[in-house]
Amino acid sequence: MSWNTFGRVLRFTTWGESHGPAIGAVVDGCPPGLELAESDIQPFLDARKPGQSRYTTQRREADEVRVLSGTFEGRTTGTPIALQIENTDQRSKDYSQIANTYRPGHADYAYDAKYGLRDYRGGGRSSARETAMRVAAGAVARLVIPEVEILAYVAEIGGDAIDPAAFDAEEIARNPFWCPDAEAAKRWEASVDAARKAGSSLGAVVECVATGVPAGWGAPIYAKLDADLAAAMMGINAVKGVEIGDGFAAARLSGEDNADPMRPAQDGSGPRFEANHAGGIAGGISTGQPVTLRVAFKPTSSILTPVESVNRQGEAVEVSTKGRHDPCVGIRGVPVVEAMMALVLADHRLLHRAQCGA
C-alpha cells in the first residue's frame, strides 16, 4: 500500500536514482536469527550486473552491496535491514537533449505529466537501475524460504523460442542469455548481435519456476498468490504481460484438457497432480505443485534508430539514443524475476504463518 514499498508482512522499500550518489532498499519484517552477510546477496547482484557480455549494456557498476543495519554477529535481528549500493559509473555527460525531450517508450513524458519535473539523468527513478535493489532484497527473501528453489531463464528472444525438449537447467548459467537450450543460445548470439548493430532491440519472454512451495500459501480474495505475483512481475521495468501456468494458452484449451487430474500420492501425503496447467495455484492458494509463470519484456526502448517525438515545448523532434544500452533488456530481467518471485513467496509464507500458524 504505497509508492515505493512492496509486500504485506515482509516488506521492502527502495530509493535512489540512476545518477544519484547511491541506491538502497530497506527490508522490513524479516524473521530474526537468519544468517545473513553481504556475501549472501552479492552473487545475485553480480548475476544482474551490467557489462558482462556484449549482449548487455556496457555501463560498468561495481554494484557492491553494503548491509547497514538489521544484522548482528552475522544474523538478522528482526529489525529493518538497510541495503545500499553506491553509484560509481555516472558519466558526466551532457543531458541537455534528454532533459528537454521525451524519449518514446520511456517514462519521460509520464513523469513530467505527473510531477511537473523529473530527474532526467539516466532516467532518474524510472531507470531499470532500481531493479538492483529488488535483486538485493530478493536475496534476503530467499533466506526466509529455504525450502523453495527458484529458477528463471529466458524462453524466447525476438519471437525465437527455446525447444522445451532441449531444456537443460545446467545450460542456463553457461551462456550470456540465461538460456536453457544451447541451440537457441547460439541463434540468439546472432540475432541479438544483429539487433545491436542495427541500432535496434529485441523483446524476450522469461519463465520462472519455484519448486518446493508447500500447499496453502496465498490468500483469497485480494491477496491471491497469483495476483501478487502478477503485480510483482508487471511492475518490473519493460514488462507488458504475465501468465500463470498455461496463461493465455489455457484460454484455448477445453475444460477437460485444462484440468490437472489428481491421483493418490504414493506416500499418502495428499494428492499427486498429473499435470500443472494451473501453474501451482488454485483459488489464489498454492497447491504444492511448482509455481510457474511467464513474463513478457518489450524490446529496449532506448535505440539508435531515430523515432519521432516531441520536446517539452511541444515541438517535433527526432530521438536517437546513443548511450550504453541493453539490446535485449529481458536478459538482465532474469535475476529480477527470480527476486520478485522470492519476495512474494516469502511474504506469503509469513502471512500464512500469521493466520494459520504453520
Next chain:
Amino acid sequence: MSWNTFGRVLRFTTWGESHGPAIGAVVDGCPPGLELAESDIQPFLDARKPGQSRYTTQRREADEVRVLSGTFEGRTTGTPIALQIENTDQRSKDYSQIANTYRPGHADYAYDAKYGLRDYRGGGRSSARETAMRVAAGAVARLVIPEVEILAYVAEIGGDAIDPAAFDAEEIARNPFWCPDAEAAKRWEASVDAARKAGSSLGAVVECVATGVPAGWGAPIYAKLDADLAAAMMGINAVKGVEIGDGFAAARLSGEDNADPMRPAQDGSGPRFEANHAGGIAGGISTGQPVTLRVAFKPTSSILTPVESVNRQGEAVEVSTKGRHDPCVGIRGVPVVEAMMALVLADHRLLHRAQCGA
C-alpha cells in the same frame, strides 16, 4: 494490503459465501457529494447476472443490491458505503460428494490445505459469486472518474478470435457474448453450445479499454498503474494471464516497431501519440492514451466430463460436475473486468490527487 480488501485510498472489502445468507461489500474512501442510488449500481449487476441465456449458468439470482450506509439524501457522505445482496437461489441439494472430494481446477484442495476446513457449499468463498460485489463496488468507483469511459468485450472464445476489422462497439450489447464482431458471435453460438452439450467448457480472452484517463495517474515503483491492474485482473476467478497494451506480442517486436511515436498535438495540449503499443502506460504512469489490457480466462473447471481426482481420505475418485455452470466463464467475466478497471483507476485518481493536488 489485506486478504479481502482491495485498493489504497479508495478501498473495498468483500465478504460472503456462495450459499450463505448474503454477500456484501464495504467501499471506503469514496469522495463525498457524489449522487448515488441503488439504480446506479443495479444495471451493472444485471449485466453480470446469471441465467440470461443458455450460454451462461442457469442459476437464477435476483442480485438486487441494497445500499445500507454511506449515503444521505441521495449523495455519498464520505463514510463507508455498505452494499449487500441476499442469496436467494441456494438449492438445498446434497453436498456430501463435493464435501469429501477435491474438484480439479477448483480451490477445494488448496483451501483444505490452507485452512484445514472449508465451506464446500457451491465453492463457498472461492465461488465466482464473490465477483458480484466487485461489480457493485465498481459501479461506485465509476462515479469517482466520470471523465473515463470503460469498455470491455470478449475478443476470443476457445481460440476463435474476433476480426479487429469487424469491430463494432454497438454490437457488444446485442449478443449474449459481449462480442463486438457479429460474425464471431454467430460462430460462438455454435461452439459454446457444442461445448455445453458435450459436457465440456471453453476459455476466453477479454479485452478492456479505458478512454479519457488523463496523463499522470499511477505511481512508481510498487504502485504502478499496470502492476495494480495486473493484480486486479489476475485476482478475478479463472484468470490466468494479463497483458497491458501489446503484451506478449510486444516481446516479438523490434524496438522501433514497438515505439509509440509522438507528434505535437494540434491544440498544443501535449504530445499526440501515433501508436499505442504501450497500452497507455509508461513507467507505471498513464500517458493520456487509452489504457488497454487483455485478460485470459481458463475454461470453466466445472464440467460434466469426468476427471480423475482424490477425496479427503486420499482415495482415487472421478469427478463429474452436474450442477448449473457456465460453459464459458469468461463471458460473465466482462462486467467484472470493467469493474476492476474502474476500481483501480478511481483509486489512482485519488492517489494522484493526494500527492500532486490535481
Next chain:
Amino acid sequence: MSWNTFGRVLRFTTWGESHGPAIGAVVDGCPPGLELAESDIQPFLDARKPGQSRYTTQRREADEVRVLSGTFEGRTTGTPIALQIENTDQRSKDYSQIANTYRPGHADYAYDAKYGLRDYRGGGRSSARETAMRVAAGAVARLVIPEVEILAYVAEIGGDAIDPAAFDAEEIARNPFWCPDAEAAKRWEASVDAARKAGSSLGAVVECVATGVPAGWGAPIYAKLDADLAAAMMGINAVKGVEIGDGFAAARLSGEDNADPMRPAQDGSGPRFEANHAGGIAGGISTGQPVTLRVAFKPTSSILTPVESVNRQGEAVEVSTKGRHDPCVGIRGVPVVEAMMALVLADHRLLHRAQCGA
C-alpha cells in the same frame, strides 16, 4: 491504513450510521477452526447495550448480532466474518434543528467542514453507536487469544476515584457503573443522578488490564504495542487521554522509583518483575507482565444545559440537547475499551507469529 478499517493482520472494517437501516463489521484475517457462534458475541453487546439503567441512555436497541459469513458448521473458516445489527429504535423525530445547528463538542461542524454535508440523524457515522461493532469484532478477537484475560472498569467519575484498596473484581458486574469499589459505586449513584437531573454530564476514567499476555508481542518502531493501543483507545468516541502503566504519574517519579526491578523467577521461566510502572510494555513489546492502561472520557457533549453555538448560516444560536443521552458516556465505554484491547492484542499475536513463528 484506512479510514474505517483497524488492524494490520487481524483487521476489521465497520460501517453504518446511527439511524440507517443497520450497522456492521467485517473481521478479516481471523485464524480458521475457531468455534464461533452468535452466542459468543451477544453477551458483550448486551454489556454495552443502552437502556439498562437510569445512568445510561434510554434509547432501546435489541442489538442482536447476526453472523453473515466466515463460519461453517460452527467454526471460523479463515474467510471474512460479516457481523450485522439492525437498527430498530430509530425514532422518527424532527431533525430540522440539529440539521442546521452545530452541537458543541460534537463532530457536526468538523464533518461539515470536511465533507460539505453530513447525515445528521443521531450523529450519523460519528455516533457512538458505531462502537457496538467494535464490541462485536472484539468478541471475535478474544477467540484468537484465549490465553489472555481482559478486564476493564470505571476508576473515576467526575473526579471521584475508586479506592484501590477497596478493589473487588467481583463487584464490577454488580453495579451499573462497572465499578470495582462498592462504596464508590454508591457515591456515583448520587453524583450521576444529580448530573442527569441538572441537565449536565460527567467524565470518567476507565482502566483496563490484560493478564496472560506473553513476553514478545508488539513490534518496534512504528507498530509498538503501546502506540497501537494508544490509537485504539484515543479513537473511541469521547476519549481525550490515554496512559500506559503509570502514564503521566511516571513523569513525576525519579528514575529509581519508576524502574521495575527484576528477580529470577522461581520456576526459571525468565524474570519476575517486582513492579509494573511500565504497564507491561517495554520498547513497544510486551514483557509478560499485565498490560495496563487508563483512558479518559470527557463528559457527554449532549446536555440539556444550553450552550452557545452557530448554525450552518453562521448565525448565533443556543443548543440544548433534549434527546436520550448518557449522563456519563464513559460508563458504556467499558466494553468498548475491552474490545479494543482484545483487537490490538489479537492482531499483535498474529503479527508476532508471522515474523517469529511462535
Next chain:
Amino acid sequence: MSWNTFGRVLRFTTWGESHGPAIGAVVDGCPPGLELAESDIQPFLDARKPGQSRYTTQRREADEVRVLSGTFEGRTTGTPIALQIENTDQRSKDYSQIANTYRPGHADYAYDAKYGLRDYRGGGRSSARETAMRVAAGAVARLVIPEVEILAYVAEIGGDAIDPAAFDAEEIARNPFWCPDAEAAKRWEASVDAARKAGSSLGAVVECVATGVPAGWGAPIYAKLDADLAAAMMGINAVKGVEIGDGFAAARLSGEDNADPMRPAQDGSGPRFEANHAGGIAGGISTGQPVTLRVAFKPTSSILTPVESVNRQGEAVEVSTKGRHDPCVGIRGVPVVEAMMALVLADHRLLHRAQCGA
C-alpha cells in the same frame, strides 16, 4: 501497516542501530516541486543533538544529514527521499555486561523474548537515536504544510510545572530546557543537575501546539486525527501518556464546562470557538482551532543508582548504568514531538486532499 514505517499517504521508514555505521529514513509520497536542501533539515537535527548542555547526554554526534535521493535541482521530485546520518561517536567500549544483562526500564528483555537475540550495543534499534530520523523526516513533512506552525516545549520536569501565566514563546529557545517560563527554567537547572549528580533521573511533560491547521483534516473512524497523533506520540521512546486538549482533566469537568462554545466569526468564515478544551479536534477531524496535546515522558531508565535485575542466565544481578545519558530524556523529546506532529498533519493533509480534493 508495518513495523518501521509510519504514515498512510506520506510515509516514512527508518532503519539503523545506535552503534551501526549509519541510521536513515526514507520519506515516500512527498509532493513534487517543494524546495528541499539539507539545510532545511539540519537545524531541526541540531536542536535535538546531544551534548549541547550538561542537562543532556554527553555523547557527541555531528548528526549531519545527507539527502541521497528524491530531489533534483533543489526540489523534491515526488520520488522517495532517502535521508542518512553516519554514526560517528561509537565508543568502542566493553559491552559484555550489557550483552548479558537486562537493564530495567529498557527494551533489553522484551527484545530477547521476542527475537531470541539483540544488538545490545547502545540499545541497538531500541535506542532513542532512532528519533533523529523522525526529526529529519519531520523537517520534510513541514514543507508539505507551510500554513501550519508547530511549537513544542517542556511544561513540567519532575512534577515541577511551568506557570501558564508566565508563558513566553520567545523564552523557549533561550534555555537548555525548551522552557517557556524563565522562572521554571531556573528551578529546573537546579533539579536536573541534582538528579544527574545523584545518579538519578527525572520525567517530563511536553506540550505541543499546531496553529494554522484548517478545519477538515482527519478521518473517521480508524484514522482519526487524534488517534493517529496518539500513536505517533506514544511510539516515541520513553513516552507513557498522551492527552489531546484537556485530556484527563476533561474527565473531571462537567459537560457545560467542557463545551467549546461557538460564536459567529466576525469575518463570516465559520464559527469562532470561545474555548478549546477539545484541543482542536472533534470526531477525529480538525476544527480549525489550534491542535494541542500533552505527552508524558518517564524518567530516563539509564541511571547510576543500582537497580535489581537478572541476566540472560536468569541469575540475579544489579544494574548501574555508567554511560553518557540524559538526566531527563523528555528535554530532547521536544524536537521529536514537533516532528511527529508535523508528520501526522502532513499525512492527513494529503489524505484529505485525496478524498475531498482540497
